Amino acid sequence: MEALQNWEVLDRVMVFLVGDARSAAEVFGDVLVRQVLKGSRQSQSGGGGSCVGLGDLIRAMASQGVGSPTRSSISIQDQALLAVLHGGDQTFSYVTLASQLELKSSGQEANWEVAQRVHSARMKWAWSRRLDFPRWNQIQGEACPELDVRAPWMQRVMDREYEPRVQSLITTHVAQCSECLEKMNRYRYFHTQIESAVRKELREIETRGESQGWDRSTRHRWYQKLLRDGVRLTRGIRIEF
Numbered sequence: 001m002e003a004l005q006n007w008e009v010l011d012r013v014m015v016f017l018v019g020d021a022r023s024a025a026e027v028f029g030d031v032l033v034r035q036v037l038k039g040s041r042q043s044q045s046g047g048g049g050s051c052v053g054l055g056d057l058i059r060a061m062a063s064q065g066v067g068s069p070t071r072s073s074i075s076i077q078d079q080a081l082l083a084v085l086h087g088g089d090q091t092f093s094y095v096t097l098a099s100q101l102e103l104k105s106s107g108q109e110a111n112w113e114v115a116q117r118v119h120s121a122r123m124k125w126a127w128s129r130r131l132d133f134p135r136w137n138q139i140q141g142e143a144c145p146e147l148d149v150r151a152p153w154m155q156r157v158m159d160r161e162y163e164p165r166v167q168s169l170i171t172t173h174v175a176q177c178s179e180c181l182e183k184m185n186r187y188r189y190f191h192t193q194i195e196s197a198v199r200k201e202l203r204e205i206e207t208r209g210e211s212q213g214w215d216r217s218t219r220h221r222w223y224q225k226l227l228r229d230g231v232r233l234t235r236g237i238r239i240e241f
């Protein structure tokens with residue numbers, strides 16, 4: 001497991017999903033905490049481990065109707081995925097995203113599933129924000145990497161999701177193939193648009209949240225309360241403040 005500051009993942013998700021609630025403090029101070037603690041006790045009594053994952057928290061939020069109405073066409077899990085992927089400077093692998101957000105429990109195909117999910121979340125975001133969709137040519141030479149529209153290779157190159165050998169084979173090919181270069185450039189433009197749109201929205205939400213008393217130190221106190229109450233917010237990984 002790569003080293004990461006889990007609270008940063010948590011915090012990005014919380015800002016993005018809760019910062020828009022009419023009264024963030026109310027949601028956090030009461031309803032959500034009870035939900036999460038209840039879930040934690042249930043999972044303890046069931047003997048199936050004693051921690052609540054970020055996925056549980058997101059589900060609890062979804063059941064409370066937390067989240068921006070302007071983003072209602074995008075599932076709360078996909079919103080969280082985009083917030084984590086694009087919300088800051090730290091990058092996360094698909095494996096980490098899958099485990100943190102519980103997108104997929106395990107298995108050989110986990111990366112493929114997450115790749116599809118990431119692509120679909122970005123497309124939905126672009127659609128909801130009327131951004132330009134990436135349109136790429138369908139020309140496919142013999143040496144060209146196969147383009148699967150559900151999880152295009154350009155996305156995986158940009159997200160550095162290939163093993164280094166494959167990554168370098170593809171980038172070498174792209175440098176020599178005008179068709180693939182065009183695909184890559186169009187995807188890169190799309191990616192940049194999505195990233196700046198998500199970051200802009202995240203900043204706006206954070207500012208709104210601060211005006212409601214949902215500032216950084218309030219959030220941290222809330223996370224620490226959960227930790228004191230014995231709730232581990234990510235499975236198997238320590239959260240450090």
Ligand SMILES: [Zn+2]
Nearest residue numbers: 141144177180
């Ligand atoms: Zn090519």
